[in-house]
Amino acid sequence: xxxxxxxxxxxxxxxxxxxxxxxxxxxxxxxxxxxxxxxxxxxxxxxxxxxxxxxxxxxxxxxxxxxxxxxxxxxxxxxxxxxxxxxxxxxxxxxxxxxxxxxxxxxxxxxxxxxxxxxxxxxxxxxxxxxxxxxxxxxxxxxxxxxxxxxxxxxxxxxxxxxxxxxxxxxxxxxxxxxxxxxxxxxxxxxxxxxxxxxxxxxxxxxxxxxxxxxxxxxxxxxxxxx
Amino acid sequence: xxxxxxxxxxxxxxxxxxxxxxxxxxxxxxxxxxxxxxxxxxxxxxxxxxxxxxxxxxxxxxxxxxxxxxxxxxxxxxxxxxxxxxxxxxxxxxxxxxxxxxxxxxxxxxxxxxxxxxxxxxxxxxxxxxxxxxxxxxxxxxxxxxxxxxxxxxxxxxxxxxxxxxxxxxxxxxxxxxxxxxxxxxxxxxxxxxxxxxxxxxxxxxxxxxxxxxxxxxxxxxxxxxxxxxxxxxxxxxxxxxxxxxxxxxxxxxxxxxxxxxxxxxxxxxxxxxxxxxxxxxxxxxxxxxxxxxxxxxxxxxxxxxxxxxxxxxxxxxxxxxxxxxxxxxxxxxxxxxxxxxxxxxxxxxxxxxxxxxxxxxxxxxxxxxxxxxxx
Ligand SMILES: Nc1ncnc2c1ncn2[C@@H]1O[C@H](COP(=O)(O)OP(=O)(O)O)[C@@H](O)[C@H]1O
Ligand SMILES: [Mg+2]
Numbered sequence: 192x193x194x195x196x197x198x199x200x201x202x203x204x205x206x207x208x209x210x211x212x213x214x215x216x217x218x219x220x221x222x223x224x225x226x227x228x229x230x231x232x233x234x235x236x237x238x239x240x241x242x243x244x245x246x247x248x249x250x251x252x253x254x255x256x257x258x259x260x261x262x263x264x265x266x267x268x269x270x271x272x273x274x275x276x277x278x279x280x281x282x283x284x285x286x287x288x289x290x291x292x293x294x295x296x297x298x299x300x301x302x303x304x305x306x307x308x309x310x311x312x313x314x315x316x317x318x319x320x321x322x323x324x325x326x327x328x329x330x331x332x333x334x335x336x337x338x339x340x341x342x343x344x345x346x347x348x349x350x351x352x353x354x355x356x357x358x359x360x361x362x363x364x365x366x367x368x369x370x371x372x373x374x375x376x377x378x379x380x381x382x383x384x385x386x387x388x389x390x391x392x393x394x395x396x397x398x399x400x401x402x403x404x405x406x407x408x409x410x411x412x413x414x415x416x417x418x
Numbered sequence: 419x420x421x422x423x424x425x426x427x428x429x430x431x432x433x434x435x436x437x438x439x440x441x442x443x444x445x446x447x448x449x450x451x452x453x454x455x456x457x458x459x460x461x462x463x464x465x466x467x468x469x470x471x472x473x474x475x476x477x478x479x480x481x482x483x484x485x486x487x488x489x490x491x492x493x494x495x496x497x498x499x500x501x502x503x504x505x506x507x508x509x510x511x512x513x514x515x516x517x518x519x520x521x522x523x524x525x526x527x528x529x530x531x532x533x534x535x536x537x538x539x540x541x542x543x544x545x546x547x548x549x550x551x552x553x554x555x556x557x558x559x560x561x562x563x564x565x566x567x568x569x570x571x572x573x574x575x576x577x578x579x580x581x582x583x584x585x586x587x588x589x590x591x592x593x594x595x596x597x598x599x600x601x602x603x604x605x606x607x608x609x610x611x612x613x614x615x616x617x618x619x620x621x622x623x624x625x626x627x628x629x630x631x632x633x634x635x636x637x638x639x640x641x642x643x644x645x646x647x648x649x650x651x652x653x654x655x656x657x658x659x660x661x662x663x664x665x666x667x668x669x670x671x672x673x674x675x676x677x678x679x680x681x682x683x684x685x686x687x688x689x690x691x692x693x694x695x696x697x698x699x700x701x702x703x704x705x706x707x708x709x710x711x712x713x714x715x716x717x718x719x720x721x722x723x724x725x726x727x728x729x730x731x732x733x734x735x736x737x738x739x740x741x742x743x744x745x746x747x748x749x750x751x752x753x754x755x756x757x758x759x760x761x762x763x764x765x766x767x768x769x770x771x772x773x774x775x776x777x778x779x780x781x782x783x784x785x786x787x788x789x790x791x792x793x794x
Contacts, residue, residue: 240792249712249789275788279714290709290791294428299419304713306419335428351713363792 194261195222196358196391197246202255202265204241204414215241216414218255225358225389228382228404230396233411239395242411243361246393247282248274260358279308283352285362289344291336291351297323298332301351308355322350325380341368349377353384360384360392371400378404421710421719422726425703436695437734443691444732444768445739447684449750451760452743454677456753461587461670464526465661468509468536470631471640472497473661477652482511482628483587483661484668493653494534494630500646502638507534508627510600513590514607516570523560525593526586527570529600535631538594544579550596555579557591571606573599587665589752597627685771693775696728700779707783708791717784724779725772732772736765 204216216238223229231239244250246257248269257265260281264271271277278284291300298319305315323329326346328339336344345368352360360381366374378401385392394405402408410418426433465473465483473482474489474497481487491508498506510529515522530536532547538555544564547553554575556562568575575595584592595603634640644655656664700707707720740761747754 244789244792249792273716275711275714275716277714278712284712286792288792290705290712292706292709294425294706295419295421299424303419303421303715307713307715307719 193224195224195258196260197221197223197393198258199242199246200256200258202245202252202257204238204245204250204253214414216245219416221409221416223391223393225391226385227406228378228385228392228394230394230402230405230408231411232396232408237411238414239411240363241414243284243363243393243395246359247284247361248277279304279355281357281359283355283357283360285349285352285360285365287364287367289336289341289348291339291344291348293336295336296332297328297334297336297339297347300336300347301354304351304354310355318354319350322353323347326350327376342370342373345369346373346377349380353380356388358388358390360390362392362394364395364397366396366398366401374398374401375404420726421723422730425706425723426727426730433731434734437731437738440688440691440695440731440735441738441742443684443688443739444736444764445742447681447688448740448743448756448761448764449747449754450677450681450684451764452747452754452756453750453752454674454681455755455757455760456750457587457673457677458666458670459755460585460589460753461665462662463584464511464528464586464592465658465665467528467539467584467592468507468530468631469539469633470535471634471658472503472632472643472647473656473658474506474630474632474647475628475654475656477648477650477654479654480656480664480668481654482509484664487628488626489628489630489653491625491627493650494627496650497630497632497647500632500643502635502643502646504633504635505535506630506632507531507536508597508630509536510597510604510628512600512604512607513586513588514570514603516568518562518568523562524588524590525556525560525570526588526590527593527595527600527603529595529597529603529627531597535633538579538581538584538592540581541579542582544577546579547594547596548578551599552576553578553595555581555594557581557584557593559583559585560591560593571603573603573606575599583753585753587670685767688768689771689775692728692732692772693778695731696724696776696779697782699727700724700782703783704786704790707786708788711786711788712791720783721780724783725776728772728776728779729769732768733765736768 199219199221201218203218206213206215233239245252252265301319302315305318323332328343328346331339331343366377381392384390409416475481475487476489479485479487494506494508497503507530512527514527515524538546541555546555552575554577556577558580562577564577566577634643640657644657647653647655710720744756747756
């Protein structure tokens with residue numbers, strides 16, 4: 192089998208030391224392959240978000256080795272000097288709270304990422320429009336984030352995460368704020384991205400109605416992978 | 419896409435209000451510089467007014483402005499005969515205070531001999547002195563109309579002409595009268611003691627003037643003529659350039675230091691205020707900055723946003739402040755002169771201040787953790 196896009200080996204995370212030490216994640220091995228849509232399940236506080244944040248370089252692992260898209264990026268320490276560039280190039284984040292930049296219009300929130308990634312303006316405009324159309328928010332292209340409904344904002348945030356065609360998509364409860372139909376659209380889109388872009392998509396979720404759309408699920412309990 | 423601009427537009431009202439406050443402060447800074455320029459300019463007006471090349475004053479003094487100087491009136495004839503002198507005239511200077519209606523008016527009375535150097539070079543309306551007595555050319559700033567009469571001591575003068583912008587270093591309007599009138603005024607206003615002395619011939623007021631000023635023929639060197647004049651031990655001579663320098667150092671130097679210090683303090687206050695504003699603006703954007711880091715924006719982008727906002731803040735405030743000061747400059751009791759080079763220099767200083775002040779905001783921004791964007 193081909194090498195996984197995401198490969199975690201003995202990756203652990205603890206917060207604090209001594210009596211206040213919290214082991215958010217015990218040493219964990221995990222492989223996620225291109226084209227797969229993987230669910231990460233588990234009760235609240237079990238370490239699901241920690242896994243996503245470690246992969247995304249937002250949180251520093253306490254130990255272990257992380258390989259992303261063929262490159263070892265963490266091995267006891269970060270080997271990539273520029274984690275932000277890595278995120279820009281390889282990773283799209285989707286959160287429960289949309290995190291749109293409030294002073295940029297819908298279009299500009301998406302164009303910003305393409306801009307930073309070095310896309311030409313016409314290409315960026317084309318791409319932005321396509322994404323907005325696909326996520327059925329093209330009519331809100333010029334709106335400011337504060338003028339959007341929760342569902343619209345979430346779809347724009349998803350469009351932003353997908354904009355630069357990342358090979359890794361990390362979604363932390365992406366459908367929690369969406370109704371069944373919208374949640375279905377989002378899952379379809381993530382599936383499409385996984386297949387067409389040969390991306391690895393990891394979705395943290397509690398959402399029963401999307402479980403059946405996942406290729407596989409992993410379950411965490413108290414920082415340990417139990418299934 | 420310019421993040422700085424987008425954010426400013428998003429909080430347009432608040433930003434403009436902040437700018438307005440800062441504009442007032444920077445306006446004060448600029449008016450300080452303008453006031454200084456006004457002081458310097460005012461100080462030089464009187465010495466430049468007669469368009470002289472050479473000032474001959476009492477020996478061992480640096481008169482007639484920086485120190486008092488009294489020389490015999492007939493020094494004029496001696497100076498006029500020096501090689502290279504085209505023409506020479508005598509001048510007296512005295513400050514008088516008079517009452518016009520309910521108003522107290524201080525005037526710098528300049529006495530000169532019509533037809534010789536020392537009088538008003540440019541009379542804006544009316545005419546120069548035509549009679550030997552009781553006519554006056556007065557600066558418009560005194561607010562006295564042509565044809566109006568002014569009582570000074572025992573004499574009544576008629577204003578026959580106006581100059582524009584001729585004031586002494588204290589900002590008092592200049593009044594030109596004939597030498598004879600000026601000397602009589604001096605005699606009258608000097609008080610009883612001086613009069614008694616004069617009667618005894620000890621201070622022959624009528625034969626004394628404050629300075630002789632001369633114009634030098636083309637091709638002649640004012641310095642050489644000055645040296646020649648100083649062969650008379652009771653006389654000293656200063657070129658126009660020396661006289662101006664003297665005034666600037668003696669009269670203006672303290673004002674320059676005073677205003678310079680004050681301007682520096684105001685700029686420091688502005689810097690602190692700009693730094694605090696930028697810091698607050700950055701703190702308000704913590705979540706946005708965290709999100710930018712999350713989506714992969716480099717520090718350069720974030721820095722650029724903060725520094726550009728600081729510059730926009732400074733630039734808009736400076737422009738508004740400059741506009742305000744230009745609008746009200748003429749209503750100041752003393753002249754406020756806004757020179758283009760000062761505006762340019764000050765804008766450069768403000769730009770530097772903004773960049774320095776944004777360091778605090780930049781440090782704050784760089785420390786923001788991308789994980790901050792994750793919380794609800
Ligand atoms: N910044 C932090 N400091 C201390 N403890 C943390 C921090 N972030 C997460 N934790 C702890 O790590 C554990 C796992 O958290 P998280 O990954 O957010 O769980 P989940 O997403 O599954 O709800 C929890 O016990 C949580 O309290
Ligand atoms: Mg979580």
